[in-house]
Amino acid sequence: MKLKEIMKQIDYTIIKGNDDLEIREIQYDSREVKKGDLFVCIEGYNTDGHKYIDSAVKNGASVVICGKDIENLPECTVIKVEDSRKVLALASANYYNRPADKLKVIGITGTNGKTTSTFMMKSILETAGYKVGLVGTIANYIGDKKIPSHRTTPESLELQKLFKEMVDAGVEYCVMEVSSHSLYLHRAYGVKFSQAIFTNLTRDHLDFHKTFENYYDAKLMLFKNTLNSIVNIDDEYGEKVYSDALGSKISYSIDKTSDLKGSDLHMHSRGVDFNITYDNQTEHINLNIPGKYNVMNALGSAGACLKEGISLKVVKQGLENMLCVPGRCEIVTKDYNLGYEVIVDYAHTPDGLENILKTAREFTKGRLISVFGCGGDRDNTKRPIMGKIGTELSDLAVITSDNPRTEDPMSIINEIITGVEKDNYTMVENRREAIKKAMEMAKKDDIIVVAGKGHEDYQVLKDKTIHFDEREIIAEIVKEL
Known part of the structure; x- marks a missing residue:
């Protein structure tokens, strides 16, 4: 594709060379560059693409797009833009013939609940x-085809390709899950969302955003670029x-008055039953995932689908068709007669x-019984908070390592x-040994949550x-015990 076509409807200044060039591919990683490629310098969390211009040109880049002034111009076409991250998103969309315009894209953001909600909507x-299609933390999907996922929301180039x-x-x-990182870093820039769902906002990612206000502002970007917003008003920040x-918006809740309402919740170990009411219609839902917070996820997912014209009866069927989400309140000991259950969950906030x-x-x-820790190189202010929560809400706690x-x-x-x-905890640094310790302590009718x-x-x-798959580890420990 011609460079001028890739740069269509983008403001840019040619510092050197011309835009009448044939481009093979777009790259933002200099190590991936081959002869005839366009290299876009973007600033990452840990490094800056402008440092790798020489490497990109050496590997064959015929065009470099930069967001900063360059002292020594390389031997290729050089283009200056105001924001190279936004340009990467727009240029990638042009390169792939604006595929998002041919899809109805539903985005979901919030601290918790994004993954479960995308599976519910699917x-x-x-x-x-x-x-x-689904874009998210566990994996990306094209229909039934599963594609490995390396981050919650891919970089804009990979996203447009997907x-x-x-x-x-x-x-x-x-x-798609739309993380606060991806919004701040413009990975989904230029994508017009049909629906956007807000689940909740609690303490997380302050190592990246620095302040809670910045975190909120990043999330809010999604709701300024959507036709319709679906918002949990039971959450303090949801209001x-x-x-x-x-744009237009609808509210959902369990506790407050809202457009879409969940009521009459009945919890049990394998799920939760509840009523869902919208536009003077009510359906009874038998959800196969337990927890009040999963009712909230179901309500948000239902709201987006209802606004897309899907009937409440089909929403009910779709929610009841979903059996579980990997690693989200997942009971992994169903096939063993242990007398107790072990649940694995992604909870890390x-x-x-x-x-x-x-x-x-x-x-x-x-x-x-709970088994939990906190990740390293992340917001350390939440660690004592999680220590208090984990021990207060458990009868016994095993505090261990996560991803240090x-x-x-x-x-x-x-x-x-x-x-x-409280003094109801023990410390076991090795995570496998910590899980084993919890299972050794477990008695009939106990529940172990590995979070x-x-x-x-x-x-x-x-x-x-x-390699560390807790399902496999728990199966191994069952044999050992």
Whole structure:
């Protein structure tokens, strides 16, 4: 494709060369550049693409797009833009023939609930007869085809390529998790959303956003670029989002008065029954995932689909068709007659840990045992908060390592226990041994919640990443015990 076509409707200044060039591919990683490629310099969290211009040109880049002044111009066409991240998103869309314009894109953001909600929406839309794509934390999907996911929301170049593959495969709807990082870094810039859902906002990612106000402002960007907003007004920040959002909007809740209402909740160990009311119609839902917070996820998902013209009866069928989401309140001991259950859950924030433990408490006949830690190189202010929550809401707690990354695991654990006020905990640094310890302590009718990693099948240590799938580990421990 010609460079001028890739740069269509983008403001740019040619510093050197011309825009009448044939471009092979777009790259933002200099190591991926080949002869005839366009290299876009973007600033990342840890590095800056402008540092790798020489490397990109050496590898064959015929064009460099930069957002900063360059002292020594390379031997290729050089283009200056105001914001290279936004330009990467728009140029990638042009390169792939604007695929998002051919899809109905539904975005969901919030601290917790994004993954479960995308799976719920996928199920509802497929029940309604649509072919659906999904972009998210666990994996990306094109219909039934599963594609590995490396981050919640891909970089804009990969995202536009994924949209193109969806269009080519006949996908009509794309439901996607939209993280605060991706909004701030403009990964979904230029994508017009049909619906946008707000789940909740609690403490997370302050290592990146620095302040809670910045975190909120990043989330709000989605609701200024959508035709319709679906907002949880039971959440304190949801009311603010509802006020600040542009375009049409509907509210959902359990506790407050709203457009879309959940009521008459009945919890049990394998799910929750509730009524859903919208536009003077009510349906009874038998959801196969337990927890009040999953009723909230179901309401938000239902709201987006209802606004797309899907009937409440089909919404009911779609929600009831979904059996589970990997690593989200997932009971992994169903096939064993242990007398107790082990649940794995991705909860890695104070709010997430509180939700899963309160949910598990509702169907625990014996004792509730928790296994949890906190990740390294992330917001450390939440560690004592999670220590307090984990021990307050559990009968017994095993505090352990999560993904320590470059930090010392015991230092993280020691920060966690600064918030602990009870003496019902033990510390076991090795996560596998911590899970084994909990299972050794378990008695009939107990529930063990292993929180923090959920669907992840790895653990990030200081010098390496190891295979670590908690389902496999629990199965191994069952044999050992």
